[in-house]
Amino acid sequence: MAHYAIQQDVRDTASSSRTYTRHDDRGESHNRLFRDYFAEESKFNETFFRQWFRMSRWGFSALQRCTSAVRKLGYGSNPDSLDDYLNMSERSSRDTLNAFCVGVVKLYRHEYLRRPTRTDTQRILDHRASYHGFPGMLGSLDCTHWAWDNCPVAWRGQYTRGDHHKPTISLEAVASQDYGTAPLVHCTVNGIEYQYPYYLVDEIYPRYAMFVKTISHPTGEKRIRYAKTQEAARKDVE
Template sequence: MSERSSRETLNAFCDGVIKLYRHEYLRRPTRTDTQRILDHHASYHGFPSMLGSLDCTHWAWDNCPVAWRGLYTRGDHHGTTISLEAVASQDYGTTPLVPFTVNGTEYQYPYFLVDGIYPRYAMFVKTISHPTGEKRIRYAKAQEAARKDVERAFGIIKKKWKILREPARQMEETPIRKIMYACCILHNMILKDKEHAISPDYIPYPPVAPQPSDERLFEIQNPNVRDDLKMDLIDHIHRTFISGIDR
């Protein structure tokens, strides 16, 4: 097959995978899915009502148009790359209302574990760069250990699908996005087949995606809530720590 025919065949395959399976394997979480995710992270990592971790990886783009190269070039990467995020940055405005209590204080929205590049919002819980004292050191270790999940996820999906390890040869963003979606769908199908999925049952309930509001955004971006939640999590992790268990 010629290079052009190979690209067109790949695009057609990705279109078919997305059309047939995206509703189940690339869905927004329903309330049942969300609760299972929260329960899993609470039992496995010790963080109550934690939705997961956020991070990104980069995919080299060989055939990026010359006019766009300035938009896809970073100083810490050689050549043009496309950033692949675990969760899109705009999703925080539709965070579901899931009240929970930690260290005796009630909060309204679940949160993500992130690194230092993310905004200082209440739903983004960061580590402590230079922790001092037993409580803060223990919290920093637990937070950084939990965040390895998303880093391993990127590593596994790149190791599983060679096309993601090689520079992208497409000349537009859309087919590159379709390739990534198709790989994620196939990856989730394998997890379900091996019974490793957190929420394997597909129940076509309406997804948890409430409309954002000014009040919701204010609460999410409130620095006081962010600081209080972090301090309560530090106390919670210290109080529930079990010696000999590596989170």
């Protein structure tokens, strides 16, 4: 069949080179390729197409690609976890995820993946003050532990804590916006006037001016009430 296809292609090329222009040759080549491999009653099957062109005749559909990408992003699945169901190899799955993320960035970067303006920041401050009762609060910071199933044996002791029985990687939400460009906030707490916004954090964070920490062991009605309110407001980050 391969010998026949080569001879047929040579005869078609020789006969068309004398009667068609270059544009017509391209159109006829397209029609011939479609008739031989992609028509409903094609001349050659997919096995011959793979042997001749060293690739699959049909690629993955958009539904297959999006399902694979969203599954990995949502559940942290391995690249080859959907091999049996979607017939997608590890390399194809990884390339699909990269292409999906690039597409999301291109589509939403001007609206959602940009630095916040003063208007955006002020809207956040107003919402936090009215909803949580913390004037000048931009938000909350916290960290979570992502299970590392394939952690090398020699590293497991470095990535295992007492409250987690297997290796984990700590993922933390951090503030990347320059505090100097944030709008001024005029609020007075305990007789002290503050002019810059802040984030609510727990006791593991350092003593920085932009971090307002909770009280580990509050004593007295006032401290207990503050700790309870602060911890309740921080649940939004979870």
